[in-house]
Amino acid sequence: MVDESVQESAILDDLDKRIIHGLVVDARIPFAKLAAVLDVSEQTVARRYRSLLQRGIIHVSGQVNVVPLGYARWILRIRSTPSAALRLGEALARLPELSWVSLLSTGSEIMCVSRARTAERRDALLLKIIPNAPQVTGLTAYEVMHGFEQDEDWPRFSRLFTADQLRMLGPGKPVQDAAVFDEPFALTREDEAMLAILARDGRAPYAQLATATGWSAPRVARRMSELVESGVLYFDLDFALERMGYAVRAAIWMRVRPADLAAVGSALATYAEVTYVGATTGPTTLTAALVCRDIAHLYRFVTERLGALDGIVDVEVTPSLRTFKQAQALMDTDRISLIR
Template sequence: MAQDSVDSSVGTGRAAAAAEPLDELDLALVHALQVAPRAPWSGLAPVLGVDAVTLARRWRRLSASGRAWVTCYAGPGRGAGGPGCLALVELAVERGALAAVRDTLTRDAQAVSVEHVSDGRDLLLTVGAPDAAALSAYMQQRLSHVPGVVSVRPHLVTRLYQEGAAWRLRALDAGQQRTLGTASDETPRDRRVTAVDRALVLALGRDARAPVNALARNVGVSPATAARRVAWLIGSGHARLRCEVAHTLSGWPVTALWWLRVPPPDLDEVGRRLAAHADVRMSAAVTGPANLYAAMWLRSLGDLPAFEADLIRRYPRVEVLDRTVVLDSAKRIGRILAADGRCVGYVPMKLWEGEDGPPSAP
C-alpha cells in the first residue's frame, strides 16, 4: 500500500561521481526558479540578463545532471486549518541494517523524505497521510514490519510555520526578486480537488516545468483544461511548486535539526520568527516532549553553536531539548538523492485517498 515504483530516468544511482560545481549563472537561475518556478525563459531572460536560449540550455544541463530540479507536491489549499496529517517519524534500526532500511523506505510513496541523522537517532522520516488513521496504518502495517526496524516514534505536525519551498539561495538582488514575484495575489475560489487535479499534481511532481501540452497528454485532457486547472491548483495552494538544488552545491551543505520546548503562550510567536530566519527551511509545531521543530541549512558545523546562543539570547524561555545533524539525505520530497545531494530518482508522492484535499509536505 505504501510502496511505489521508482522513476530513475532522472539520474543514474546513488554511487555516482562528484557533481560539477554551480557557477554564478547557475545559482541565479535556480534562485529565479525558486521565486517563479514555471516562469517562461523569455520572462526570466531580462531579469537575469541572459537570453532565453542560454537559460533553457543551462536548465537542461542542471536538471539532467540532477543538480537542480523543480517539483510539485500536494498542499492543503489556502485558508485550510492545517497541513493535513504530516509527521516526523524517528526510527531506531538494528546494527548493520541501516543502509538496507534506508534504501527500502526511499521507495515508499508516503515517506516523502528519509534522512540518516546523528546523536542517538538512526533515521528520520517525513511522512504524509490523508488522516491520522492512514498514518497509523502506515506505521503499523509498513514501518513496523520492515526488517531491521526496532522502534517507530512519531511526532505529528500540528502547525506548519515554514516549509522548504520558501528557502532561497540569495543569488539575486532585491529588485530582481521583486520583478519575479509580481504575480497576482488573488486567491481563486476554492472547490473540491478532483481526480484530474490529483493526476496533474503527480505529473508536475516529476517535472513542474513541463509544458501545458505535455501535462494535458499525460492526464488525458485538453491543453486549455490543463492550463486552467494548473493555474487553479497553484493559485489556491492545492499544489506547491519547489525548485530544489543539491545541498552540497548550494553553499549551505550542513543540515541541522532542532527540537525545542517553548512555553505554549509563546509557541506561535517563536515558530513564526524562526520561520523568518533566512537559514531555516522548516519550522513546525509538533507533538511530544519538544513542541517546536526547526530544520536549517548552514554553511558549516561551526554555525550551530552561534545559532543556538542567539536563539537562547532572543528567547530565554525556550529550552533546547536536542539538536542533531543530518549525515545523509537519502530522499527529499519524493526525490531520491545521491551522497552528493544530486537527484537520481523520483517516487511519486500519492499521499491522499478519496476526494478530499491532500496533506502538505515540508
C-alpha cells in the same frame, strides 16, 4: 565574525543563483520572462537550467499539500538497529507518501515526513507498515500543528536582484497551512494523472499534461491554477546542498513554553539557515530544519541564534549523516540521482 549567508560556492555563479531564485519564486516561470528579468537571452536561461539538472544540483517537482485535503503532516523519528539503518532508510525513501528521509547522527534513527492522503493510508503507515518492519525498534510521530511562513525561501538569493527585478518576478505563494474550504478539496482522476507527472517534473509542458488527462492544454492550465490557488498543489525545489557548499543538514527539536511558541517559531523562520520550522505535538513542541556550511556554523547558530531566544526550555540537535530523499528526489551521496 564572517557571515556564512554571504559566502558563496564556486559551483554556482551569480547567474545560476538568480535563475534558482526565479524558480523558487515561480517554478514554472517561462524562460522568456525570467530572461527578461535577468537581461539575458532565453537560450541562456534554458541552457543554464538544463546544466543545473544534468549536474544533479536542482530538481523541480509539483507537490500535494495534504492539509486542504483534510489530512495532517507528520514528522516521524523511526528507531532501528544500527546495522539495518541504511537499508531501512533506502526502503522508506521509496514509499511515495514519505519525503525528507534522513539518517540522523545517532546512527540508528531515521527521520522522515509523512503526507498520507487518506486516513486509511496514514493508519497503514503509522500503525502497520513502519512498526512491523523487521528493522524498526521504535517510532515517535509528531503531528504538525502549524508551519511558520518564511519571509523568503531558502537559499535566499533575492539579494542578487534589484528592487525592480523583484517586482517583475512577483511574490511567491506560500504553502497553505490550513484548509481554505468548509469541505476537504476533492481530486479527480484527471487531477491525479496530472499530479503524478508534475511530481516527476514540475515544469512538464502543458501538452504532455493534456495527453495524460485527456484535456486540452488551456483546460490543464486552468485546472493547475485552481489547484495552486486552493493550496493543494505547490511547487518545490530539491537541492544538492553539498555541491552548493553546505556540508551540514540538521534538525533541531525544541521544547518551548506555550506562551512563547509563536514568537520563537516566527523568529526562527527569519533566519537564513532555517529551511523549515513547525509547531508539533509530541515530546517536543517546535522542530526546525537547518542548512549550515560546517559544524562550526551549526555551533554558532545554536549558541548565538537559539541562545538569544526566550522561551526555549530544552534543545536536541540531530545532524543528518545521510539524506536518502528530499521532497521528491532520491539522493546519491552529493547529487540528485533519481526522481520517484
